[in-house]
Amino acid sequence: xxxxxxxxxxxxxxxxxxxxxxxxxxxxxxxxxAVTIGAARCxxxxxxxxxxxxxxxxxxxxxxxAALAGTTAIAAEYGTGMIRVTLTAIPHxxxxxxxxxxxxxxxxxxxxxLAVGASMLDxxxxxxxxxxxxxxGSGLVSGAMWRAAGCAVLYLTLVxxxxxxxxxxxxxxxxxxxxxxxLLYLFPxxxxxxxxxxxxxxxEQISPxxxxxxSQSATGLSALPLSPWQGLGVVALWAAxxxxxxxxxxxxxxx
Amino acid sequence: MIRAEWVKFRSxxxxxxxxxxxxxxxxxxxxxxxxxxxxxGNSCAQPLGPGGEAVSxxxxxxxxxxxxxxxxxxxVTPLTSLVPVPQGGTQRVVECWAKxxxxxxxxxxxxSPYAAIxxxxxxxxxxxxxxxxxxxxxxxAAGWLRLVRSGDAITGYASANGSAWTTVGTVTxxxxxxxxQGGLFVTxxxxxxxxxxxxxxxxxxxxxxxxxxxxxxxxxxxxxxxTQMGGSAGGPAPEPATGYWHAGGAFTIxxxxxxxxxxxxxxxIGATLSQALGGVFAALIILxxxxxxxxxxxxxxxxxRVTLAACPHRGRVLAAKAAVIGLVxxxxxxxxxxxxxxxxxxxxxxxxxxxxxxxxxTELRVIVGVAAALALCAIxxxxxxxxxxxxxxxxAAVIGLxxxxxxxxxxxxxxxxSMADWLMRLTPAAAFAVEQTVVQYxxxxxxxxxxxxxxPLGPWAGFxxxxxxAMLALALAAVVLKRRDA
Numbered sequence: 001x002x003x004x005x006x007x008x009x010x011x012x013x014x015x016x017x018x019x020x021x022x023x024x025x026x027x028x029x030x031x032x033x034a035v036t037i038g039a040a041r042c043x044x045x046x047x048x049x050x051x052x053x054x055x056x057x058x059x060x061x062x063x064x065x066a067a068l069a070g071t072t073a074i075a076a077e078y079g080t081g082m083i084r085v086t087l088t089a090i091p092h093x094x095x096x097x098x099x100x101x102x103x104x105x106x107x108x109x110x111x112x113x114l115a116v117g118a119s120m121l122d123x124x125x126x127x128x129x130x131x132x133x134x135x136x137g138s139g140l141v142s143g144a145m146w147r148a149a150g151c152a153v154l155y156l157t158l159v160x161x162x163x164x165x166x167x168x169x170x171x172x173x174x175x176x177x178x179x180x181x182x183l184l185y186l187f188p189x190x191x192x193x194x195x196x197x198x199x200x201x202x203x204e205q206i207s208p209x210x211x212x213x214x215s216q217s218a219t220g221l222s223a224l225p226l227s228p229w230q231g232l233g234v235v236a237l238w239a240a241x242x243x244x245x246x247x248x249x250x251x252x253x254x255x
Numbered sequence: 256m257i258r259a260e261w262v263k264f265r266s267x268x269x270x271x272x273x274x275x276x277x278x279x280x281x282x283x284x285x286x287x288x289x290x291x292x293x294x295x296g297n298s299c300a301q302p303l304g305p306g307g308e309a310v311s312x313x314x315x316x317x318x319x320x321x322x323x324x325x326x327x328x329x330x331v332t333p334l335t336s337l338v339p340v341p342q343g344g345t346q347r348v349v350e351c352w353a354k355x356x357x358x359x360x361x362x363x364x365x366x367s368p369y370a371a372i373x374x375x376x377x378x379x380x381x382x383x384x385x386x387x388x389x390x391x392x393x394x395x396a397a398g399w400l401r402l403v404r405s406g407d408a409i410t411g412y413a414s415a416n417g418s419a420w421t422t423v424g425t426v427t428x429x430x431x432x433x434x435x436q437g438g439l440f441v442t443x444x445x446x447x448x449x450x451x452x453x454x455x456x457x458x459x460x461x462x463x464x465x466x467x468x469x470x471x472x473x474x475x476x477x478x479x480x481x482t483q484m485g486g487s488a489g490g491p492a493p494e495p496a497t498g499y500w501h502a503g504g505a506f507t508i509x510x511x512x513x514x515x516x517x518x519x520x521x522x523x524i525g526a527t528l529s530q531a532l533g534g535v536f537a538a539l540i541i542l543x544x545x546x547x548x549x550x551x552x553x554x555x556x557x558x559x560r561v562t563l564a565a566c567p568h569r570g571r572v573l574a575a576k577a578a579v580i581g582l583v584x585x586x587x588x589x590x591x592x593x594x595x596x597x598x599x600x601x602x603x604x605x606x607x608x609x610x611x612x613x614x615x616x617t618e619l620r621v622i623v624g625v626a627a628a629l630a631l632c633a634i635x636x637x638x639x640x641x642x643x644x645x646x647x648x649x650x651a652a653v654i655g656l657x658x659x660x661x662x663x664x665x666x667x668x669x670x671x672x673s674m675a676d677w678l679m680r681l682t683p684a685a686a687f688a689v690e691q692t693v694v695q696y697x698x699x700x701x702x703x704x705x706x707x708x709x710x711p712l713g714p715w716a717g718f719x720x721x722x723x724x725a726m727l728a729l730a731l732a733a734v735v736l737k738r739r740d741a
Contacts, residue, residue, distance in 0.1 A: 028655075039674040049671075057669055061659050068651040075647065079555060174551060174646030178544035181654045185662050186537055192666040192706075193284075193533035 004090045004099035012073075012103055021069045022111040025156075026118070029062030033119035042131035051132045052148040055123025059152050062115055063209075066108055066156045067180040070163025073104045074246075075173030083255045093250045097168060101243065104164055105157050112156035120149045151232050158232070158239045159184065162208065165242025169249045183238070184209045201225050208238040256566055256575040264549065264579055273545045274587040277538035277629075281591025282598070284534035301517055301609065302366030302485070304386040308694070309611040311444075312365045312386075313485030313512025315497045316358070318438030325473040326403040327357045327437060330417065333397040334376050336463040338446045348461065351377035352700045353443040354514065355465035357402040359409060360436050361428070365485050368428050371440070371514070372400050372411035374465075381698070382411040384426040386516050389698040392423035399469075407431045417469070438479065439467050441510030447520075447700065460511055462497065468505040485512055517611060519693045519708050520701035526608045527708035528621060528692045531599020535625055535690075536658070536666075538591060542584050542629055543653040546636025549580050551646035559741045569736045573641060577634045577729060584633035588626030596622050613692055620714060624689030628718060631725045632657060635683060638728035642735050656724070660684040668706040675704060676711040683724040685710070688717025 012018045036057040042049060074097075077083040090096045124145070162183070167176035187207030194200040204225045226234065264270055304310040336350035356373025370384040372392070380392035380400070392413045399414040407430070411423040443463035481499045499508040519527055553559040566572050596618050603610050632653065640649035660682040664675035679685050688710035695703045703709035710717055 036670050036674060039671045041671065053669055057663070060663055060669070061655060064651050064655050064659065068647055072647055172646075174544060174548055174650055177647040177650045178540060178654075181651065181658070182537070182540045185654070185658045186540065188662060189536045189666040190533055193530050 004095050008099045008103040025062050025065040025111045026115040029058030029115035030118045032061045033058035037126050051127050052145050055120050056152050058119050063159045066160040067163040070160035071167035071173050071176040075167040078171045108160040109157045112153040116149050116152045158235045161239040162242045165246040168246025208235050260575045260579040270545050273541050277541040278587040278591040280537040281534035282594035304366050305368045309517040310386045311513040314440045314442030315510030316440050316482045316484050317499050318436045319477050321437040321474050322434045324405050328401040328471040329467045330399050330469045332466045334463045334465045336461050338459050338461045350461045353463035355441045358440045370409040370426050372402050380413045382424040390424035441508040442512045444513040462511040464509040466507045515699045518699050518701040529690045542633040543636045546633035547640040547646050547649035550637050550640040554644045570733045580633045581630040585626050585630035588629035592622040592625045628686040631721045635725045638732040641732035657683045664705045679705045680711050683721045685717040686721035688712050689714045
């Protein structure tokens with residue numbers, strides 16, 4: 001297993017594309033968060049906008065890059081035929097997928113921590129000046145903010161693993177990216193258009209993206225369809241399901 | 256060239272299936288959406304105004320029949336407004352668009368033509384007619400008002416002291432009958448509290464009261480009658496108490512509702528056609544994948560070298576690819592929207608959702624516009640795919656450019672309203688404005704946010720933004736394709 005991990009690490013390290021993806025994950029997330037934080041205002045009369053969610057808006061864009069990092073981590077090997085070399089070196093296919101997942105998770109976790117940390121710091125420094133104070137009822141609650149930030153980092157990592165699972169199953173980076181991003185963005189759109197509030201709520205509960213929103217909210221948790229950790233659990237189930245499907249396909253099919 | 260690209264497209268079963276899926280998603284989603292109506296009581300039987308638009312026509316009316324030319328003069332106090340609070344009881348608020356004044360209306364039928372002059376708490380004196388006409392007068396929250404009829408023309412005057420009068424405006428109501436219903440009215444729209452974003456909005460029906468005295472008619476006066484016109488704005492909350500009290504020549508009137516066109520935001524009612532077009536988003540993602548694949552598959556398999564050998568004019572290859580993908584995406588989109596627009600309206604209405612009536616021209620614009628926008632998205636995907644040459648990155652870029660702004664501004668409005676508007680002006684997602692079927696009225700307070708179907712750009716202006724993006728990307732792709740080795 002250690003050999004598999006170090007092999008995967010060597011491959012990722014030597015691929016400039018991977019580094020570019022991680023850098024754009026951080027840059028795009030922080031940029032979108034910064035624009036949103038800059039535009040957010042809370043009037044003195046009070047507002048029920050969630051300062052945690054505002055600070056973490058960048059995650060909505062960052063997740064697209066995280067998913068892309070996940071899908072290209074394996075599908076690029078199929079594109080070039082490299083996968084046959086890899087499987088000759090590491091014939092145990094479950095071990096290969098586990099090594100890929102570990103290396104990917106570690107890298108995305110680090111990049112996400114950087115992105116989320118910078119976004120939260122921006123929010124903490126800027127939002128009180130825009131009226132988000134305890135007096136207006138939208139103060140920055142430190143404990144909840146830190147939980148929200150932690151959940152966002154784990155969420156981005158799980159999205160990358162979801163992408164890896166889908167890509168292992170369909171073996172094409174393009175199609176896998178389309179499916180993963182479709183899963184992420186389609187549920188909230190469907191929920192927002194559903195006429196029946198009960199249907200909308202169920203869609204929000206099973207959606208990999210809505211679930212993540214819950215875990216990011218710093219205030220007003222009781223109105224959300226799922227608690228923060230349950231929300232993260234839903235994403236973890238999606239990622240686990242995708243990885244399981246990928247593992248089965250990888251085991252059964254010829255490369 | 257186009258024929259060669261068409262053969263390539265046709266011969267990949269997966270792409271053809273994807274197109275059928277995209278069309279099916281657009282056409283099939285309205286059936287699945289179903290839903291629960293927002294109609295309470297008679298709120299879904301909205302009358303139509305003289306201009307054919309859906310209107311609210313509910314107010315408290317103290318009136319008598321008036322025949323021929325004449326004038327009404329009155330002094331009115333400032334309006335006081337109340338809204339119910341969740342804990343029970345009521346709370347004093349400033350309802351910016353509460354209205355108290357004089358109105359001449361052709362009949363007591365809902366939606367009938369009218370002209371009125373009124374005071375409002377925050378928007379001064381206004382002269383309004385036929386629901387959409389609005390003329391601003393002097394900024395006063397109380398004072399003297401006069402409405403003069405001369406044939407089809409009705410002129411409104413305002414005064415602070417009852418001696419020096421300012422003309423606010425003259426409106427013409429063509430075909431105004433000799434006998435009209437004239438008198439005093441008070442109305443008070445849905446009270447909406449907005450903080451910075453869309454997520455923090457609460458609305459409840461309000462009631463407002465004003466006192467009128469020194470009522471002077473040039474007509475021979477008959478007895479006054481009080482009528483609650485229309486229903487109130489609707490909702491599960493108890494109806495506000497309305498009525499009038501006449502003592503010592505003064506009328507104290509309490510009213511609720513509005514005399515204005517219907518809007519779709521939290522202050523208004525109902526849904527927009529977008530609710531029936533959820534499948535467009537799914538189709539967008541499918542078409543982004545197919546579009547990106549149409550070009551990047553050639554790079555992956557090395558087919559691009561054969562293609563460029565067969566047609567060395569590289570710009571023409573790109574144009575042919577864009578034309579083929581654009582046409583097939585347009586056809587798939589059109590097949591979907593042509594079903595979804597009529598079917599979706601029927602589904603929404605049959606499940607009790609209020610949807611303002613749409614003209615045939617608007618329906619046609621949505622059907623063709625959405626299909627054309629989907630075609631441009633597919634072309635954008637081809638162009639981006641040509642530039643980056645990696646399918647996955649191209650798909651992520653197209654979705655990041657179109658789907659993410661739409662989700663942020665419309666589907667789960669997490670960003671502030673000002674930013675949502677800018678996203679819908681600058682990004683290719685602006686093209687979603689072709690779905691727009693509602694009109695913003697400055698004289699109706701509502702939250703005109705993309706999430707409620709109000710886009711900052713008009714339907715074709717938003718479409719033009721996407722056109723600009725697609726053209727820019729195609730130009731960049733043409734340059735890159737010519738300069739680079741395949």
